[in-house]
Amino acid sequence: MAEEKKYTLYEYLLYFWKRKWLFVIIPLATAVLIAAAVYILKADSRGYIAEGTVFTGNVNQKELTDPDVIEAKYQDVKGLAINVPERDKVKFTVKAKSKTEAEQVLDQVTKQYFADLAKNAQLRIDITSKQLSWLKRRVDVLDSNLALYNEKLTDQNLDITREKDYMELIGKSEDELTRASERAHKMGGDIDLFSYPQILPAEVHKAKSYIPESLAIGIILGLILTVALLTLMKYLSDARKFYKEKGSFLD
Template identity: 40%
Template sequence: MREEKKRFVLYEYLMYFWKRKHYFLIVPIITMLLIGGGVYFLKKDMPYTGQAVVYTGGVTSPDLTRENNIAAKFADEENLEIFVSSKQVKFTKKGNSAKEVEQNLNNLSGKYVDDLIENYEGRLEKSTVYLNSLEKRVEVLNAAIEKYNQDLEKDLDPDKYELLIDLFIETEKELSEADATANRMRSDLDFFVREKPKVLSENVTQSKTYFKEGAAIGLILGLLLTVLLLALMKYLSEGRRYYND
């Protein structure tokens, strides 16, 4: 009885792959070009992309800070994306030339900042007027308290004295509230003045094609397909030889 020859299956497969090593060059290149090219044409966009980032500062009006409301203001603009984050609005504009995109971005961001500044200055003016009225009210209340103090030092009958005491207490309470509100308003205004809207950045770059990413995926997939293809070819070759024998 003939002794069966010991087989080293892994070694046989490695030798089979080595003899057909050109497959590891041809198949990955084909899949790399196919997938990379497919991704390039499927994802192909306008050649230039511009982004402008605007700082909204102290403006909190929903008409100017909510994404859908901002988009409604620029509804006629094509190839425009708007993204709103904390106190920032990013405009992304696509176009066929860098100059075209840059001009469009300047117009968009300029118009938007003008609207923000108008709202900002309106709020600042109203807040300043209100603060001035509070300060005048504080002066009036201080004068009233001083007058009450002078009157209380006089020789008054009990009813009038009690009435002045009530007025004094009520005026002091009102003064305390007005003074606290005025101090809070000054602090808010100091902060608000530093929160003026402005354009943080503007830039125009060539649009991303994703060809490299697609090609890398195609290369990896091609290597896997090559291994599977050669393994299948080896298996079929041995099966055919077995049945022929």
């Protein structure tokens, strides 16, 4: 008798089709379980996130721009994270359960930080202004001295030694006047072009929940698990049937 031809794939597909309801129940159950686990484990994924950026301008003092130092200062603020995305910007991120709480905490932190920046900026302007004022007075003095020395050189009774002394004084005064004028010009430009700190517009949004991703992963894993489970069930069913027909059973 010719051996009966078997269509294994067809048999498995038919077996799966008769139990197609498992392809709905198991993936859904797996998706719900994984989503619930992520929801419980990722407690920080619930609530709101407020993000605000402060432009530091020309303030470059390490105590005010280094993220580690800033974090140490605001370490008591719950849910606060700080990073420096660019050289002259500091970004504050606040996580809170409610939108109002996130906004309030962010507003308080950014305003306090901005006040420190503004104080440092004004201090730099004041110091530079004082130095500029002193340089301008020094320039005036040097101009007066040069006028006096040049006037002395016009004296017909001036001896050679005194003339050389005045010439030397004029040379030194002109060099110093040039350096003082250049410094004064640079300081004036620094004051005029100084970039003051600013609080940039903030935004508040819901924290990423990861629920859609968890559901998708759960469904995919559930489908794989269903195929594996039905394949095992079919294999065991065929094996049981085979040994039953042979009159032999495995205990």
